[in-house]
Amino acid sequence: MQVRVSNQNLKNIEADALYLAVFEDKSLSEKMVQLDKQLNSALSDFLKLKEFKGKLYETAVLYPQGLNFQRLILVGMGKEEDFEAPRMTKNVAGAAAKRAIKLGVKKLATLLNHPEETAGVVEGVGLASFDAGMHKTKKEKLEIQELILVGADEKVVGEAQAAAETINWVRHLIAEPANLMTPARVVEEAKKIAKTYKLGIEIIDEKEAKKRKMGAFLAIAQGSDESSYMIVLHYKAPKPGKTVLGIVGKGITFDSGGISIKPSAKMADMKMDMSGAAAMLGIMKLVGEFKPNLDIIGIAPVTENMPSGKAAKPGDVFKSLSGRTIEILNTDAEGRVVMSDAFTYVQKLGAKKIFELSTLTGAVNVALGPEATAIIGSSQEWVDTVISAGKRAGERIWQLPIYSEHKEMLKSDIADLANIPPTRAADVIAGGVFLGEFVEKENDWAHLDIGATAWLEGDKPYLTKGPTGVGIETALALIKALEGN
Numbered sequence: 001m002q003v004r005v006s007n008q009n010l011k012n013i014e015a016d017a018l019y020l021a022v023f024e025d026k027s028l029s030e031k032m033v034q035l036d037k038q039l040n041s042a043l044s045d046f047l048k049l050k051e052f053k054g055k056l057y058e059t060a061v062l063y064p065q066g067l068n069f070q071r072l073i074l075v076g077m078g079k080e081e082d083f084e085a086p087r088m089t090k091n092v093a094g095a096a097a098k099r100a101i102k103l104g105v106k107k108l109a110t111l112l113n114h115p116e117e118t119a120g121v122v123e124g125v126g127l128a129s130f131d132a133g134m135h136k137t138k139k140e141k142l143e144i145q146e147l148i149l150v151g152a153d154e155k156v157v158g159e160a161q162a163a164a165e166t167i168n169w170v171r172h173l174i175a176e177p178a179n180l181m182t183p184a185r186v187v188e189e190a191k192k193i194a195k196t197y198k199l200g201i202e203i204i205d206e207k208e209a210k211k212r213k214m215g216a217f218l219a220i221a222q223g224s225d226e227s228s229y230m231i232v233l234h235y236k237a238p239k240p241g242k243t244v245l246g247i248v249g250k251g252i253t254f255d256s257g258g259i260s261i262k263p264s265a266k267m268a269d270m271k272m273d274m275s276g277a278a279a280m281l282g283i284m285k286l287v288g289e290f291k292p293n294l295d296i297i298g299i300a301p302v303t304e305n306m307p308s309g310k311a312a313k314p315g316d317v318f319k320s321l322s323g324r325t326i327e328i329l330n331t332d333a334e335g336r337v338v339m340s341d342a343f344t345y346v347q348k349l350g351a352k353k354i355f356e357l358s359t360l361t362g363a364v365n366v367a368l369g370p371e372a373t374a375i376i377g378s379s380q381e382w383v384d385t386v387i388s389a390g391k392r393a394g395e396r397i398w399q400l401p402i403y404s405e406h407k408e409m410l411k412s413d414i415a416d417l418a419n420i421p422p423t424r425a426a427d428v429i430a431g432g433v434f435l436g437e438f439v440e441k442e443n444d445w446a447h448l449d450i451g452a453t454a455w456l457e458g459d460k461p462y463l464t465k466g467p468t469g470v471g472i473e474t475a476l477a478l479i480k481a482l483e484g485n
């Protein structure tokens, strides 16, 4: 998508459509009044009909006469007092863009209410243009190819555009089926990023992982016929701060559940179980582009979770890289097992603060649904830093606690730790408790369970169902906050 900032008079804008975002029960802005005059009051007359109320994400289309654009799209911003920027700014733009795309619009223009909306508008329109029909042999390209912004802040366009493009790239990695998006293919993508942006890269294959005693990672990898890898990307800052940030992403390219096999309904969606790893790659790609002043290590264990004659069985015990032993009581709780070695390794490499994205549980969908990502971690200061980065990025993150009683849940009769609790109570927290066991006392960690936010089960007015690329924007805001620290 091309983005152009223009200061032309609205009536001269050449586009397939122009959209305006309006609050519910509010009069038109000065610039909109001007446009309305050029339209012989067609806009205000239409609003008087009250057919379109300006409710959040509501849209309407007008076909004005005598202008250079054929369609005028109105999109609702809801009640002004309920408006939450930048999340809703992005979504309102997305809702307008989705409506435009349905109409066949390729060249979309908009008049911003404030220059501060620029990044949100660019991202919202960019993200709405995502199309997951990658393998359809006959298809029309339904996307916005050019976005014209009137009244925008030109300085932020480049970064917002790069973020949207990278998020869509990540969404494609996630949507790609598991027969194509194998662990080896994820490695290829990591190698491309390392080469393009001159990042350090370490690819640990199973043989090397055995030498290094990554027994937890291998416990899951051993069940798959595909080769598995631990991927590490290093970014060295021009002027590094004191801390080193570790970005850890769960990379299960397909989660069948293993021997504790999942029911077949919706099992196909489990190609998305590498959303954390894909987000890590996207974050490192943007880090390579923006070159922040902070050393960052991205890491992802990438493997399938499959049932086979070689697969881990319930009751099996494995020794993790940390030296601690894990009893796998349920092979479907594989994410925490592979991630434990990634946690240990990233700290060995020097990470002091961990930001981790995993589609770890189905239970997080019961707890929060697709409206918020769950966060669990320590210190509280670090968790708060991540939550507020999410706020600035327009991604909702909600904290769940770890009480001392929760820490008792993962006792094993035979090993240091079991991978699941004896009952299904507090499943999301149990995942966090498990991972927290692999963090050194002096380090900070934040586990984000994106099990319900990485993949939308139904369409939103502003986003197509399927992969979302959640976590990337929070990470970018977080990196900005940490620069120089």
Ligand code: BES
Residues within 6 Å of the ligand: 255, 257, 273, 330, 332, 333, 334, 335, 359, 360, 361, 362, 363, 420, 427, 451, 452
């Ligand atoms: N990848 C799944 C979690 C998941 C399920 C994410 C559905 C998104 C949608 C994870 O590996 C898993 O299977 N977790 C189990 C844990 C349980 C056995 C404690 C779950 O949630 O059922």
Ligand code: ZN
Residues within 6 Å of the ligand: 255, 257, 305, 331, 332, 333, 334, 335
């Ligand atoms: Zn699983």
Ligand code: ZN
Residues within 6 Å of the ligand: 252, 255, 273, 332, 334, 335, 359, 360
């Ligand atoms: Zn999984």
